[in-house]
Amino acid sequence: MMAARVIAVMSPKGGVGKTTVSINLAASIAEIGRRVLLIDANLETSHVAVHMGMVGYAKALEDVLNGSVNVKEAIYQTANENLFILPSRVFKKESDLNAKYKLVNLFHQIKKVKDDYDFIILDSRPSYDLEFVKLVEGIEVIIVTAPEITSILEARKMNEELKRYGVRIMGLVLNRVNKRVRNAIDKDEARKMMDVKAIWEVPEDYTVLEALRRGMPAVYTDKRTLFSKAFKTLSRDLSAK
Numbered sequence: 001m002m003a004a005r006v007i008a009v010m011s012p013k014g015g016v017g018k019t020t021v022s023i024n025l026a027a028s029i030a031e032i033g034r035r036v037l038l039i040d041a042n043l044e045t046s047h048v049a050v051h052m053g054m055v056g057y058a059k060a061l062e063d064v065l066n067g068s069v070n071v072k073e074a075i076y077q078t079a080n081e082n083l084f085i086l087p088s089r090v091f092k093k094e095s096d097l098n099a100k101y102k103l104v105n106l107f108h109q110i111k112k113v114k115d116d117y118d119f120i121i122l123d124s125r126p127s128y129d130l131e132f133v134k135l136v137e138g139i140e141v142i143i144v145t146a147p148e149i150t151s152i153l154e155a156r157k158m159n160e161e162l163k164r165y166g167v168r169i170m171g172l173v174l175n176r177v178n179k180r181v182r183n184a185i186d187k188d189e190a191r192k193m194m195d196v197k198a199i200w201e202v203p204e205d206y207t208v209l210e211a212l213r214r215g216m217p218a219v220y221t222d223k224r225t226l227f228s229k230a231f232k233t234l235s236r237d238l239s240a241k
């Protein structure tokens with residue numbers, strides 16, 4: 001197996017859908033038979049485990065960054081045999097609190113598991129995290145935005161900043177698109193506002209809330225929704241590259 005492609009899902013703003021996109025992208029790529037590791041690299045508001053319905057996991061990314069646990073011991077297989085999770089803790093232990101200052105060392109842990117997967121997807125905190133991103137060789141970034149002006153302006157700033165550092169931007173996800181809402185920013189407008197290779201629309205979909213309650217990716221709860229189809233397109237486009 002070739003070394004995994006590492007894809008970071010990023011945005012300067014919180015609440016735009018990074019975690020939702022990370023989870024469903026990882027789940028969709030796993031569905032097409034590729035081995036995927038999803039890492040919760042948001043060490044402040046760590047919600048991957050919640051979205052995945054994980055309870056009682058003893059080892060987490062904080063332990064790995066603190067050096068008390070080997071990275072492979074903190075990786076959990078899910079109901080989908082191709083999808084693996086390296087979670088962070090929702091409620092932090094005292095010993096976890098320093099881990100976020102060591103996030104930059106995650107690049108080192110990624111190297112240790114790169115040969116075990118086809119894709120490593122990183123959920124992230126709302127930040128440019130340049131120090132970290134620059135250290136991961138060949139990293140690819142997907143920027144997530146809501147379809148409104150402030151979110152897209154910030155996405156544009158991030159796009160320009162990351163490009164300046166030579167980071168490869170795969171495209172922009174315009175999340176929570178609702179065609180009935182007037183004055184939202186559509187794909188064409190977004191394209192005029194920022195120079196990015198691809199733009200994928202992900203619709204606003206109530207199955208996201210249902211999926212959260214059930215603790216599984218929305219693309220698994222109902223495969224026929226426009227939401228699931230959007231992720232099929234996104235995962236195909238990305239894995240074809």
Ligand SMILES: Nc1ncnc2c1ncn2[C@@H]1O[C@H](COP(=O)(O)OP(=O)(O)O)[C@@H](O)[C@H]1O
Pocket residue numbers: 011013014015016017018019020021047175176177202203204205206208209
């Ligand atoms: N496409 C969507 N359709 C409906 N709700 C969504 C969608 N994307 C995100 N959400 C909702 O918005 C909330 C914030 O999304 P989240 O993925 O946690 O954002 P972030 O990780 O950027 O903070 C989620 O809890 C979810 O309920």
Ligand SMILES: [Mg+2]
Pocket residue numbers: 018019020042045047124
């Ligand atoms: Mg999040």
